[in-house]
Amino acid sequence: MSTRYFGKPVKRNEDARLLTGKALFVDDVELSGMLHAAFLRSPYAHARILSIDSAAAKEREGVIAIYTAEDLGAYWQPGPLLVPPPPVPGIVFNQRCQVPLAKGVVRHVGEPVVLVIAESRYIAEDAVNDIVIDWDPLPVAADLEFSAGANAPRVHEDVPGNVAAHAHQSKGDYAKAAPGAHKIIKRRFTYDHGCSQPMETRGVVAQWDAKADKLTIWDTTQAPVVIRNGMAAMLGLSERQVRVIAPFIGGGFGPKIMMFYPEEVLIPWAAIQLDAPVKWIEDRAEHFVATTHERGQIHDAELAVDKDGRIIGVKDVFLHDTGAYDPYGLTVPINSQCTLLGPYLVPHYDSTFTAVFTNKTLVTPYRGAGRQHGVFVMERLLDIAARELGLTPAEIRRRNFIPPEDFPHNHKIIYQDFTELTYDSGNYGPILDNVLATIGYEHFLKEEQPRLRAEGKCVGIAVVCYVEGTGIGPYEGAKVQVQASGKVSVVTGIGTQGQGHFTSFAQIVADACGVDVTNVEIVTGDTDQFYWGAGTFASRGAVVAGNAIGQAAGIVRKKILATAAEHFECAETDLEIEDGRVFLNGVPDHSITLGELANKANPMRGAVAPGTEPGLEATSYFGPPMGATASGAHAMIIEVDPETMMLEIKRYAVAHDCGVVINPLIVAGQVQGGVAQGIGNAFYENLVYNEEGQLLNASLADYLLPTSMDVPRMEMTHTETPSPLNPMGIKGVGEAGAIPVGPLFAQAIEDALQLPLRNVELLEIPLSPSRVWELSQGGA
Amino acid sequence: MSSTPESEVKITLMVNGRRHARTVEARMLLSDFLRHELGLTGTHVGCEHGVCGACTVQFDGQPARSCLTFAVQAQGHAITTVESLSPAPGQLSVLQEAFRECHALQCGYCTPGILMTMQAYLAAHPDPSEAEVREALSGNLCRCTGYQHIVDAVLLAAKNLREGAKA
Numbered sequence: 053m054s055t056r057y058f059g060k061p062v063k064r065n066e067d068a069r070l071l072t073g074k075a076l077f078v079d080d081v082e083l084s085g086m087l088h089a090a091f092l093r094s095p096y097a098h099a100r101i102l103s104i105d106s107a108a109a110k111e112r113e114g115v116i117a118i119y120t121a122e123d124l125g126a127y128w129q130p131g132p133l134l135v136p137p138p139p140v141p142g143i144v145f146n147q148r149c150q151v152p153l154a155k156g157v158v159r160h161v162g163e164p165v166v167l168v169i170a171e172s173r174y175i176a177e178d179a180v181n182d183i184v185i186d187w188d189p190l191p192v193a194a195d196l197e198f199s200a201g202a203n204a205p206r207v208h209e210d211v212p213g214n215v216a217a218h219a220h221q222s223k224g225d226y227a228k229a230a231p232g233a234h235k236i237i238k239r240r241f242t243y244d245h246g247c248s249q250p251m252e253t254r255g256v257v258a259q260w261d262a263k264a265d266k267l268t269i270w271d272t273t274q275a276p277v278v279i280r281n282g283m284a285a286m287l288g289l290s291e292r293q294v295r296v297i298a299p300f301i302g303g304g305f306g307p308k309i310m311m312f313y314p315e316e317v318l319i320p321w322a323a324i325q326l327d328a329p330v331k332w333i334e335d336r337a338e339h340f341v342a343t344t345h346e347r348g349q350i351h352d353a354e355l356a357v358d359k360d361g362r363i364i365g366v367k368d369v370f371l372h373d374t375g376a377y378d379p380y381g382l383t384v385p386i387n388s389q390c391t392l393l394g395p396y397l398v399p400h401y402d403s404t405f406t407a408v409f410t411n412k413t414l415v416t417p418y419r420g421a422g423r424q425h426g427v428f429v430m431e432r433l434l435d436i437a438a439r440e441l442g443l444t445p446a447e448i449r450r451r452n453f454i455p456p457e458d459f460p461h462n463h464k465i466i467y468q469d470f471t472e473l474t475y476d477s478g479n480y481g482p483i484l485d486n487v488l489a490t491i492g493y494e495h496f497l498k499e500e501q502p503r504l505r506a507e508g509k510c511v512g513i514a515v516v517c518y519v520e521g522t523g524i525g526p527y528e529g530a531k532v533q534v535q536a537s538g539k540v541s542v543v544t545g546i547g548t549q550g551q552g553h554f555t556s557f558a559q560i561v562a563d564a565c566g567v568d569v570t571n572v573e574i575v576t577g578d579t580d581q582f583y584w585g586a587g588t589f590a591s592r593g594a595v596v597a598g599n600a601i602g603q604a605a606g607i608v609r610k611k612i613l614a615t616a617a618e619h620f621e622c623a624e625t626d627l628e629i630e631d632g633r634v635f636l637n638g639v640p641d642h643s644i645t646l647g648e649l650a651n652k653a654n655p656m657r658g659a660v661a662p663g664t665e666p667g668l669e670a671t672s673y674f675g676p677p678m679g680a681t682a683s684g685a686h687a688m689i690i691e692v693d694p695e696t697m698m699l700e701i702k703r704y705a706v707a708h709d710c711g712v713v714i715n716p717l718i719v720a721g722q723v724q725g726g727v728a729q730g731i732g733n734a735f736y737e738n739l740v741y742n743e744e745g746q747l748l749n750a751s752l753a754d755y756l757l758p759t760s761m762d763v764p765r766m767e768m769t770h771t772e773t774p775s776p777l778n779p780m781g782i783k784g785v786g787e788a789g790a791i792p793v794g795p796l797f798a799q800a801i802e803d804a805l806q807l808p809l810r811n812v813e814l815l816e817i818p819l820s821p822s823r824v825w826e827l828s829q830g831g832a
Numbered sequence: 833m834s835s836t837p838e839s840e841v842k843i844t845l846m847v848n849g850r851r852h853a854r855t856v857e858a859r860m861l862l863s864d865f866l867r868h869e870l871g872l873t874g875t876h877v878g879c880e881h882g883v884c885g886a887c888t889v890q891f892d893g894q895p896a897r898s899c900l901t902f903a904v905q906a907q908g909h910a911i912t913t914v915e916s917l918s919p920a921p922g923q924l925s926v927l928q929e930a931f932r933e934c935h936a937l938q939c940g941y942c943t944p945g946i947l948m949t950m951q952a953y954l955a956a957h958p959d960p961s962e963a964e965v966r967e968a969l970s971g972n973l974c975r976c977t978g979y980q981h982i983v984d985a986v987l988l989a990a991k992n993l994r995e996g997a998k999a
Contacts, residue, residue, distance in 0.1 A: 067932040070943055071917075072918050073872070073914040075940060077941065080873035250939070251974065251976075302942075303938075303976055305975070336880055336881065718935065725975075726978075728975075728977070751879075752879045752883035757973050760966040760972075763979050
């Protein structure tokens with residue numbers, strides 16, 4: 053089999069549609085007689101609803117229906133628990149899932165209370181303003197540490213201490229080992245991860261076809277199959293009566309996989325009630341409070357090292373803000389707990405977390421999904437240990453790497469996929485070497501930095517490392533089929549939000565079936581096209597769906613050759629496939645097209661032999677036993693203006709290992725986009741709440757996303773340690789770039805301003821210029 | 833008769849070279865008019881408060897936020913949208929082709945606004961530096977790419993347009 057496309061920087065198949073404005077996004081769905089929805093959302097973080105007066109709204113011309121929780125009858129149910137708590141001994145988990153419309157009490161600003169359906173969105177919003185609610189404001193648990201305290205108001209009356217969950221995991225025996233340490237570094241770290249802010253907000257369009265008894269839902273979801281199954285169950289329909297289409301999605305980054313958002317549950321229900329198509333598109337103001345966040349954790353952590361800087365153990369106790377409800381289970385804090393260990397040998401680990409309910413928007417995974425928080429803690433601890441031992445940050449990391457012969461490496465704690473956290477493969481030394489070489493680490497430290505400092509410039513350098521568990525199960529599937537046109541069709545159950553699946557998947561199939569990459573047509577995210585699947589999350593699309601597609605394409609290749617061998621009356625080994633044609637070795641003029649073979653495999657007369665199937669198609673499923681571990685290192689040189697604390701990134705280097713690469717262009721784009729989000733997170737993205745649980749910066753004018761002026765050009769190197777867990781050897785890359793940027797910023801700013809000389813340490817993220825100024829002045 | 837936001841107003845305007853006469857509510861945004869009245873859904877709405885730039889169209893040739901413009905303000909004016917860029921069906925403009933070449937888009941949601949901004953920019957600034965391109969691009973947010981490939985694409989398009997003009 054040729055590898056004409058696999059591994060090459062193939063230009064994307066989907067681009068022409070996107071560049072000409074022809075790609076269908078959810079808000080582009082226009083249906084005859086379509087109605088429009090708007091929500092009245094809670095303006096309070098915590099309040100009782102005493103009464104709702106919708107009389108004036110009902111009178112408004114163009115208003116079709118108004119629904120409160122009471123109007124939903126038996127359909128009103130708390131959402132399902134998406135991810136149950138992992139099998140960790142002694143784990144506490146209090147399941148409190150979100151409801152479609154608040155009944156009696158609201159628990160965060162933005163929680164939907166009334167649904168209005170009208171002839172236009174303009175009228176629906178007018179009607180929302182007509183509705184009068186008598187609120188009885190309740191005490192608010194907003195700040196994370198305050199909410200975990202004894203005197204905090206309860207978010208859920210029956211949950212004392214606002215404890216959503218409590219989990220302890222350990223390996224070795226930290227308490228016994230720590231007293232033997234040369235040094236114990238102990239600090240408090242706070243890390244806030246903000247929110248994802250995809251350029252397209254969420255949206256749902258639902259159409260009920262009463263004649264066919266069939267519901268069609270267009271949804272900005274990352275997991276259309278799961279939405280289909282859930283909606284069918286909730287509405288009392290069978291799965292085949294519900295079709296969920298996730299068309300082109302304008303970025304996801306995690307929060308578009310929170311099943312089920314209230315709007316996702318309500319819009320299809322309203323479409324059935326009213327026997328009319330209904331559209332709801334979230335506006336940006338709603339997005340800030342109604343789409344899930346990731347936000348923050350507070351870690352009290354300590355690192356025990358020997359005199360050479362080798363890690364003896366880590367102890368960590370942390371609080372995790374889960375928001376008002378916890379339908380996504382413990383994925384985020386479990387990721388923090390596990391990813392903290394990084395690429396290092398940690399003989400003794402003792403980690404405890406408490407997930408805390410707060411009167412704020414729900415927390416679910418956002419690109420990195422808690423990994424950032426853990427990586428920040430470990431990397432900062434190592435930085436401090438290095439300083440106290442007189443080592444460079446690079447050297448202390450190198451001394452602690454898991455050696456390449458020590459894989460698979462089992463950490464003996466439970467990961468988000470419920471298996472033991474085991475790194476399948478890795479080779480960390482060369483990654484660090486690469487990133488140090490790219491950035492010119494030694495040269496900068498020995499020559500550049502002293503020279504620039506002598507000129508009065510505040511320049512700093514930093515290097516950090518991380519691992520990322522990617523490509524977890526349970527499974528994905530795909531059907532590959534040669535069409536009579538000679539083009540090859542691929543359908544898979546995952547959704548796509550810009551990852552280039554129309555191209556990377558096509559590359560796999562084009563090589564297997566011997567067609568041009570542009571002649572492979574991919575369909576993602578349509579449950580009528582492919583029935584089974586889990587979704588696009590955890591950097592798993594290429595790993596899991598990609599391997600399913602590879603398997604199916606391999607079977608189709610065999611069928612192509614078998615059918616052609618029959619046609620040519622020759623052995624399969626005498627055949628070659630190229631440019632959509634099969635021919636006898638060395639006789640390209642004597643050929644048959646794949647389209648003709650597809651027709652031969654689907655005869656109008658004669659019989660399909662017992663045990664065979666018509667057509668040239670195959671369906672395959674792939675489920676890895678556990679996640680594949682990707683890894684990397686970032687390095688950065690910055691200059692800080694000591695008066696304004698504004699920083700300029702002079703150089704940014706990335707070295708990474710995501711196993712075998714399908715398309716380096718797409719991988720580069722994923723890494724660059726991830727780093728950009730990491731920069732926003734490290735530098736200034738911060739959801740600022742007051743004590744009343746009001747989000748004070750709920751607009752893109754106030755919650756700043758990085759612009760083209762903020763994100764530097766990145767210099768990248770790749771190393772390739774193939775994953776043994778899948779036939780292609782690939783690992784995920786979607787989240788990698790975003791993960792290690794926080795500690796990189798902290799280390800670089802400390803170095804640039806020589807803060808340790810003033811006994812100032814940067815132990816929090818984000819680090820905006822104003823915050824760095826406060827901290828550098830000794831402020832708390 | 834006093835007019836209200838709901839008052840219906842008759843407007844005539846040119847969109848992508850075609851004349852349209854419609855009656856719209858005074859409060860209707862130009863972005864909604866283009867998308868839902870004319871079906872030109874290539875123009876995307878990202879924030880509805882003028883920050884993200886996804887809804888950028890050209891208003892008499894100048895980039896403008898269609899989410900901060902009422903449809904009635906376009907009375908008598910010429911609007912161009914992303915749908916007008918390709919020179920012929922199935923073909924891409926030089927700028928669009930450069931975006932494809934450089935992998936300058938991922939989800940593609942911000943892309944139409946960026947194309948409308950940078951197409952006008954390159955027409956006025958045929959030989960920009962990287963720093964100038966970054967500044968011109970800074971009013972358009974992209975959450976996927978980290979901008980590097982977009983900058984590369986705009987610089988490539990500028991080069992190709994200059995060479996095309998010489999040829």
